[in-house]
Structure formats: C-alpha cells, structure tokens
Amino acid sequence: MERREMTELRLMLFLCFSVLMAACGGDGVNGGGSGGFAGGTGGAVGNLSIQGSIATPTFAFVDGDTNDPNNPRQDNNFVGEADVQPLGNPGVLGGYLGSIDGSADVDDWYFVSLAAGQGATLFIPNPMNTDFDLYLFNDAGEQVANSINTGDLDWVQAVSGGDHFLLVTACLDDACSTGGPGLYNLTVGTVSISSTVEGQLSSSHDFVEGDVLISEGDDTRLPKARLPGDWRRLNERLDVKLERRAPVVGRWKVRRRSSASNVAPVVRSPLAKAIQWSPTIAAVKALRRSGTTTASPNYILRATAAPNDEFYPFQWHYPLIGLEEAWDVTEGEGVTVAVLDTGIVSRHPDFAGKIVAGFDFISDPQSARDGDGVDPDPEDPGDLGENGSGSSFHGTHVAGTIAATSNDGQGVAGVAGRASIMPMRVLGVGGGTSFDICQAMLFAAGEPNAANNGASPPADVLNMSLGGGPIDQCAVDAIAAARAKGIFVVVAAGNDNKNSDNISLAGIPDAFTVSAVDINKEKAFYSNFGDRVDVAAPGGDLRVDLNSDGYADGVLSTLANDNGELLYGFQNGTSMAAPHFAGVVALMKSANPN
Template identity: 35%
Template sequence: MIVMYKSGGALMRALSAHPASPRYPQLAATLSQRTGIALTDGHPISERSQVVFAKGLSSAGLAARLAADPDVEFAEPDQRRHIRSIPNDPLYPGNQISATPTVGQWYLRPPNSVNVSAINAETAWTTTTGTSSVVVAVLDTGVRFDHPDLVGKLYTGYDFISDTVTANDGNGRDADASDPGDWVTQAEVDSDPTFKDCDVGDSSWHGTQVAGLVGAATNNGIGMASVGRNVMILPVRVLGKCGGFDSDIIAGMLWAGGLSSNPVANSHPAKVLNLSLGSAGSCTASYTNAISQLTAAGVTVVISAGNAEGLAVDTPANCSGVIAVAGVRHIGTKVGFSSLGPEVALSAPAGNCINLSGACLNPLLTTTNTGTTVPATNTYSDSFRLSLGTSFSAPLVAGTAGLMLSVKPALTPAQVKSTLQSTARAFPTSGAGATIPVCQAPSSTTQDECYCTTSTCGAGLLDTAAAVAAVAPPLAPTAPLSASTANPSVGVPVSLEASDATVAAGRSGTYLWTLATSGGATASFTSAVNGSTATLLPTAPGTVTVTLTVTDDLGVQTAASTMLTISNPPTAVIVPSSATVVAGDSVSLDGSTSSAVGGRSIAQYAWTISSGASFGSFLGATNASTAALQGTAAGTVVVTLTVTDSAGVQSTANSTITVTAAPVSSGGGGGGGGALGLPWLIALAAAVVAVRVNRRRLRD
C-alpha cells in the first residue's frame, strides 16, 4: 500500500523535528497504533510517502482505513505495471525468414508517400544533433551497459526494484541499473504467487531497446542511428520479472528528475523522462502527485499510451501533465495494437509488419540482446527480433524533446508538449483502403487499424524537424559586404555592395549602413543608407570603418564591417623645358616629380593632348615619366599628364605650350643672282662686327 502523508500534519512535523532520524518516513508503527491494523514498513518513496504492508485486509479496505487518518493525504494500492512491447495486432507475423528489413530505419527519414509517418529526424539534425547536457531518463528494465552502440551514452543510473524476486539480480535496490533479464517461466507462474497472472516469456531487453531509440551512439560507423544522437541517457531500473510496482516507479521518477536523494543523490538529473510502461486503470493520486512535482521542476514526462488494441489509454499515460504517445503504422493510420483516447498528445511510428507471414516489413530497429534468459550477445532488433509497440513510439518523442531542449534549454514541459502538438503533421484520411474505418472514442470494443482523428490519436504525426525548428533560435541574417576598394583616396567615391545578404526563409529584412572614423578621416554617404548598396565619399585621409546591419522582421540582426584606409590622391606634376616652341621644333615634358602618398607609388603615366591637337603632336612614347611635344602649327596646345598610383587612384596635371610660326624667308633676283633679304644682311653685319672685335681683343 502506498501512503502519502500531509505536509503540515503532526507526523511530518514530528519527523522534521528530529533531524537525526531518517528524513524519509518509516511510520508503520505509528499508523498501527492509530488504526489498530498490524502494519510493517516498506521502502520510502519520497519525503512524504512510503509503502506499508498489512495482512488480512483487501487492498481497497486497507486503503480506506489508512486514508481516514487525519495525517494521511491518501492511501492507494501499490499496483503492478508492465512493459508495453508485445502487440496483439492481427497483422503480427506468424514467422520470420529474413533478419534485416530492406527499409532500414525508415522512421527517422523525411516522410514520403510510402512512409507517411516517418518523423523527419534527418532534417532536424541539420539544426542540432543534441547535446550531452540534456539527459533523458529511461525508466524501464535497465540496460545492457556493454552494448557497443550504448557505450559512452549511459550514466550509471540506479535500480529501484525493491522486491528481490522481481529484481532477478539477487538483491533489491542498488546502484546497478543493468538488465539481468526478465524472463518468466510457466513453472514460476504455477508455483510462485509473485508471478500469478504474469505472462510467460523470454527476456525482453526492453529498456535497452528504448534507450537505443532515444540516444544510441550515432554516426559512429556501427549499428544504428538514434533520434537524440548526442543526448545522454540515465537508466532507471523500475521493471523486472512481470513488470514493476507503482511505488518503485514513482520513486524512480522523482529520483530521475532530481527531486529525491533517496537512496543517493542523482548527479545527472534528467530533463526528460521516458516511461514505456503501464496498465489499465485510472490515474492514481500517487502518479498525479509525482507528475505535478516533476513538471513544476521543469521535467518533461513522456509515456506510451499502451497496447490495448484501441481500448482506453493506460495508467500513467492518462495522467494530466504528461505527453501520452499513441502508435501509428508507416502509412499513418493507427496501428492495430495501440490504445487511443483524448489523453493522447500525438502519435509516432510503433512499427508494423503489413504481411501476415514472412519477414516483418516495417519494424523499428534498435539495440537489444539475443539472450532468452540471461544476457548473451548484444545485437539489434530486426525482422526476426521485433521491436513493435507504443513502447517504441514514446522514445521517438522523448528523443525529439531532447533535441528541442538542446537548442532551447529553458523550455517548460508545457511548452515542449504544445510545440510537439502544434508542429505535428495532419493524419492521413486515405491510403489504407476504403474498408479501414475512422477511429472512434475508446469503449469496451477493441479497434484495430483505423484512420486517426485528433480526438483519438492526438494532435497529429510527430514531426521532429518541425518541432526543433519551432524552438530553435531564429537563423540570423547574413551580411556579406564588399567595397570597390579598401584603399580609397580623398574625393574618389567608393561603391559598397551587399546584394547577397540573406534572411531566413519566410522572413523579410532591412539594411542600415553606418560608419565610424579615426585618424582624422572624414567621409559621408552620398546615397541612401537603407538599401543593399551605398556610395561613400572620402573627404579627408585616415581610417573609416563601414558597418552594414541586416535586421529581419523578427528583430534578429547580423552586422558585418569593413575597414577602409583613406589617402590623398597622387600628385601629377609637369615640368616643360619651355612654355614656347617654334613650329617644327619640340619641347621636353618631365613628369618624374609626380608623387604618391600613403606608402603608394606611381604605377602608370599617360600623356595626352586635351586641347589644340592640330597645333602639336607627341614624338615617341606617351606612357613614360617624360614625353616630347613637337609644334606643328602656330597655336596653343594643352598637354595633360594622368598618373595612376599603386592603389589605382589617378590624378592629372595640365601644361599649356604655345607654338609659334616658323620664320618665313624672302628674296628677289634674276640675272644670275638675287639680293639678300634684310634679315640676312643684318646677320652678316653682326658677324663682321664680331670678327673685328675678336681680332682687336687678340691684338690687345
């Protein structure tokens, strides 16, 4: 019997007043005195609850007597719960002939027209593959720690099975959460009251299978992939031979979520609990209390709906505050064995075989063991060793919750649930054939395959990618920025370009250009600053940092910057040998004193005639530091020198050259000779005088 004591009652006050005593209630003796019932202490469950034992009364009678005590909040039978893996689907195959299904892990891929219910984990993995800081607790039969695909993925956990016969490991509660096997023989059912009404069967390795689906090592070159990939798994053993008791399950839940240190502190509290277990009945006060504590502490609880072939959802999946998961076939219809009802939050693949005989075509592949009793060889489920049932739908959801919490750790259990539901894909309404009915509200009549509705199978089909995308931080815009030059010159415009900037799909964005100057630099935008391009005009040398900020319609921003070093442009200088030249003669033009600044050099010279081309022309090259201009006719010639520095910046200088007419000769004659013209006479006279002067100087 589970007894919960009132927090403000005399029994709890007395317990608190004696700190040296155990902090967990062992109050059977006190209750015996009060009720007159011979009670013995069982194990504690939480700081206010424990198990008590009595003989001679029915469970209902004992619960009523204990609940009447003023210090007791409630008392209820400690019921058995069972693993939910063996389906009674009418399409369960009669015999298997092939080991590996050709479809592989179909349920992790994007959905298509064949595998409608695939959860699209592949796409979710492009956003996150999970983080080791997120812990998913698997409350089940324990795990095989030596399975190669679980090595490095499991914390130590704890074994909460208090009954040694059920535990099947030689003792009760201990720190060993490994699965020793949970087989039950016919002889045990016939001879041991513990196994009365239990199903005969081989070891299930149920917890190992669930753990593999949640978080088996992935992309490690062996075995299988899991939904949660990098999330860590906390194994909490609460089920053994023929299942487990509520008291052990609830104690394990509270411990897994970090709410109890009994019997030891949990070093790795879980953010998600997976319970692939249950049995028929209404949600009990014990589960209601435990689940309320867990969700208030931020722990998400995922539970399989049950395999009751269309009957009502099991306990504890029908408790408020949990995420109850029903099972669907690959085509999206309810798989025959799945329970259904309004308590279901959503549905996920549960595995199904389609065929009545031969190899199962659509099982879920996961980690397991070949041992029929004690452990043997670690292996994987396949078309022969089947993993079918809502027990395996739940871990697909739990693993998805782990991915969601990996990208947004602050999610509350309510937010996890509502997001899973709001992103679920609609159930198909065709594809299974006209004879398949629509699912109805649960009654006493079983329902096999049927078309799901939101009142029977939850909000829709699990979509891992959509759920992760809905909670992931928005993808930031991109802001690729380029400038026409990184070394502009004063007065030379700079073109800024960001047309390749992007925002996330479905969003719009805005641009904003800003600048910051240093080293005396000045510059200003000569264009709008809210477009994908802009123009900057440097006006003084120094350093300018240009920043582009792209903001999407959700307010998410990305900024990119580029630094521009502004220098003065080069100086072009022309030094002519003369400002005047006679037509027919030439003048030298020297541009070698042109200069560049800022560590640059003159890289190119270009000489042109910008005016008066009919009065002069260049002799020789026009791409050197010097040039020669020949006058061709009287007039004015404007020569331009364009220099280009090593940064590609240009500057020009002009020089005006006057071309004068060449002298014109005159003369007459006839009779064999002609007279000298006046200029020649003057020149001749000057020469005679010069000769005489020189002679005189010689004589002197």
C-alpha cells in the first residue's frame, strides 16, 4: 500500500470515529455546563493543560491485511480456513484492496453474526477510480445476496438470522482484473439506504442472460469500438461483444466470443472461485462506468401469489400487511396453530383436510351446550344465550383468518393457508373460565392437564382471541410452560379502548399481545393499547366502507349460523387482529422452523 493511501485510510477512520465521539457530548472543561467555554473579553488567558486518553471504540475495526507496520497482520483472503477476520455487530471497518507486499490483495473476507434483515453497507470514497463489490454468504457457504453497483454504495441484507461471511472484492469476473487499488468503509448492522440512491445492480435477481436494456438516446455511441474506460477494458480481457437486437429499440445482446480470459487469474478462496459471474452483469457495469448510465439487465418479474379464492378481493386486510409477497416464500406448510376459542365448525369447506385432533375443555355442561363436560370433541354447537341472540361461531371465524384453505377457487383465503388447525373449545355460553382456558393451553403445549393427556406433537402457535379480568397466576404459568417449549402464544389486546397492561391475557409479558388497526392503518376506535401491546394487525371497522367495495370494512372469514348453514362474514375487533399475527408467525415458522 502506498504511504499516501495508508494516510487516507487512517484519516477516513479518524473522521468516522470523530463524528461518533462528537455525538457523545460532555460537560466541558472545569465542569462547565452546556453553555461551553466561559471567559472574559480581553482578559489574559493562562496556560491550559488538557489530560486524558482516547480509546478506539469497541465497534471499530481495521482491515487485517494492509502494509501498515503498526497494524497487526491478519490474513483475511480465506485461502486458508483460518483466513477470515471476525467483525462485531454493530461494527465499522476501514479497509483496503490492492497490492500487499507485492501480491494482489483482491478479496477481504469477514465473519459476522446477523439478525434477519440486518446486513452490511460498503462505502467507496473514490468510485470514479475504485470499484469494489459486496457479497453475503450464510454459514453453509451459500450465497445469500450480492451488490455490484457502480457508485459509492453497495449493500446486502440477511434473509434469516445466523452466522454469515462477508466478501469485499475487487473481482467482478474470474479474471479478477477490475477495481482497486483503493480504500473502503464497511458498516455492519442495520441497513438504511436512501430512496435517492441509484437502483442496485445485483445478480441475485433473475434476469435474461445476454440481454441488456439501454434507454433510447443513451445508446448513440453503441456499438462503436471506441467506448471509453471500463467497456474497452472489458472487451480486452474477456472478449465481450455488444450487438443491437434489431429491430427492437433499446435492447442489446451481450455475447462472449471466447471462453478464455486474456488476464491470468489470481489466487482466491474456493468460495470466491465458486461465484458464478455473469457476462451480462459485467457488461452492464462496464457500460455504466463508461457513461451509458441507463444500462440495465433485462430483469424477470413474476406475479405475486394472489390466491384465486372467490371472495379474496374483499379481504383488504391481507394486502394491508403485504401477505402476497410472503406467500411467494411459504403458505405455512408444516405448522400447527391451536385456536383456543368457541370450538370450530369442522365441516366448513375451507377447513377440509386441515384440522388435527383438538379437545373440548368446557367443564360446565350448561355452558358447553353439548350435553357433557370435558371431552375430545371441540365441535362448536353455538354459544346461543338466554337473551335469544344468535351464536357467534367466533372460533370458526378466527380459525379461518389463520388457515382457511387458499387457492381452491372458493370461499376465502387464510393468512397461512397450508397450516393445520388444532381446535380447542374453551368458550361457551357466557364465556369461559380461567381454569378451563389454562388446561387447554397446557394440552396444546403437550403438558400435563386436567384431561390427563396432551397434544402430541404439540402446537407450534397458540391463538387466544379472548380475555378480560385481572391477570391470574394460572394463565401466567400456562403461557410460560408453552413458551419454554418454543411455542408462540398470541393474544388479543381487547376491545374497550383502554390500557390493557393489567388485563388477562393481554398483560402477560410472555404472550404476544395484538391490537387492531383499521383499513387506514390507524388504531381502531375500539382497540385497547398499552406498553404490553407488541404488534398491531388489521381488525376492521364495521361502521364504514372506506374502500367502497359495497361492504363494511370488517375482516372477512369463515362463519356458520344456528341453522347449520356454512357462511362467510365480516367481523371486527382485536379478536380478528390476533389471528392475522398468529398466521404470520405460522408463515415465519414454516420458512424458518428453528
């Protein structure tokens, strides 16, 4: 590394740390307040002595393989298994790629633990003369993401949490002749990119190999042989040719005329050598750096997974939380959700083939309305009360939101349409008791209970769209037992428009408490609130029809009535919000069981 470049590296790190230190503030010299230096005007100033020490922040790192004799040498080219430099999270690192002791330093590898959605941002101070790229691999060596931009920023994000490898490289292709020498800054942690940054160039997105799109007017110099800079160098080393796909305007063909490279390859790690480079991406990047800024791959777009269920167009509450994008990944396969509620009308067509063995824990036969007490039949006979009001079939509506069969051309869709439902009957006429509900929780978790048996295997998620009364130890212990087995417990916040921190079950810390929002993503007029609320989900508002679809803005799901008819209907409440989140948890468990 040149002395000037080493000085620039130190300066870049110093400026970075100075900004961070300046944010910490202080009380000034001699214990002064926030007003700063207090002195007279025109008085003599005596000798001023400042003592102290400056320590490098624990989140600050320096590239281990530079020519700096003051920096302990640590190879990080990953040619050997130990040649990976660990980084903290959060972390900031100053690095260099170029010539090290006369050898080519084209790759820097780092090892870091990331949570889902976290990642790294690569900043290049001098992108006109330096071009580096950023790759992310999981701990199995599988490429998760890459960023091959031409500006001063590259960024990657982890899909799931765990240990990862980061690669900062000067190599775009197997010839390893792009980029460098130069400095870079790598930031690990939360990735926040301004919307004004140019679109990311990445081979992680599907595209048509051999196709390049160039806006009309930006292609006036093509395909002349005298294209400047990077395009000329690309032709020299990889023999890539650009041809217009006549008569289509703006679409060009990239063709590599020879598989041989005119530049000798350098020593790289097996993982780096395994990267499948693309002549199309190389061409787009070279064109952009040579002034043809609109050059882009011909990306492949696909329809999102909107289900074909008959009444899905009226389920506004699913697009509100971006479910169609999630369904491109999973629909909840292999996950069981226990629904502790009024039971279920299992013969509803949207539940065909998806119900696993549940239980009826209503111990009072009069409340149960099925002629007996605790039994293995969670079928809902209705909770018709003495006042003559119709039955709610509340559990059937909740279960449909979680896991109604999707893409069957009929009825409605569920949040996790391929998940299984474990119906647990705990609410009858007039509600349910704490004891019965606690026993049902233990059953669903596979724990000892009043029925002397438990679910095997246990449920993955528990949904309880119920609550009221003060927090009791029975519920606290049952939820803790479920959580100890890795089971997610989801509860409704309640519909009294008040703080629910001290209400059972919403106020129990081990449960995920869900409040409700309306179609505008604003707090629903009825929804409880408080510090114990973890998340909000669509709960609807039957008073209005803001989307003008001809129906009140409630949550549409499966229903039944006391005449035995199988229906679909709109309801609102945090009871409707909670199953949205329970279904999302089921999707997450399906996508990442661990």
